[in-house]
Amino acid sequence: MTKEEVRPINRDFRGSDRPRETRVNERIRAREVRLIDENGEMVGVMPPARALDIAREKNLDLVEVAANSNPPVCKLMDYGRFKYEQAKKENEAKKNQKTVTLKEIRMRPRTDEHDIQVKTRKIQEFLADGDKVRVSVQFRGAEMRHPELGRKLLDQIAESLKGTATIERAPSMEGRMMSMIVSRAPGWEPPKKQAAPPSKKQLKAVDNEQSEKPVEAVQQES
Incomplete structure (x- = not known):
């Protein structure tokens, strides 16, 4: 008895998940x-x-x-x-879309207070740009015996970010890292950046410009 070769049925599913074309x-x-x-x-x-x-x-x-x-x-x-107006709306929507990036800030369990403040401000800068931030504490050697230090540090940062950030993922241990993920809190608006005061070089350039004006022009201005 010969075995019959069984061939798979060739069904063409191409386009089955595509949107149906509009009939006109x-x-x-x-x-x-x-x-x-x-x-x-x-x-x-x-x-x-x-x-x-x-x-x-x-x-x-x-x-x-x-x-x-x-x-x-x-x-x-x-x-x-x-179709033209629909394509125009889609293009405008794409322009207004912002790609959310996951940034990361790393620390050690015994990071000093000054560095914690610096890194907290950096987290706020990332959040102001619309990015999410993974805040991680890295353990080495004997530090692995004291995970509570990492939890305490992450809790401290979370407290500093109250009103600024939402905790998307609570602190959890993964290997030698304890991490949490934060995103921008709804309704929070970052403070507007103030214009930097003119530098000494800029002020000197203005003084030089004034001193180079013709005498007649200076007299008219006065």
Whole structure:
């Protein structure tokens, strides 16, 4: 007895997860459609050929907007203009999107107070830019016997960031690192940066400019 070769059934699933293409004008094949005019008013149920005639009379397109309805819903519109405005909105939305980056600040269990304050300010700078921050305490050697020191340090930083940050992931131990993740607190607005005072070099340049003016110009200004 010979074994029959079993071949897998070749089914083409390409495009099964793609959005269905919008049918326009002659591509609408339903027996009947429910027509909505360009002002959003219901016109009624009719064959697509009749709806297409109405669209042509108004120099508009017949666009299927609800293919799964029974009968499908079609609307009169300028499809080219609709696609242009839709693409424009999508481009504007992409411009306004900001990529959130996960930054990391590392410390040791016995980091001194001054360094803690410096690193806390750095965390606030990251949060002001819209980024998330992983705050980590790294243990070495005998420090592994005292994880409570790392927890105490992270709790201290969390307390300093109250009102500024939200704890997205509570402190947890992973190998030789204890970490927590914080993000910008809702409603928190970072203080506006004040303009730096002019440097000595800039002030000297202004003085030189004033001294080089013609005598007549200086007299007129006075």
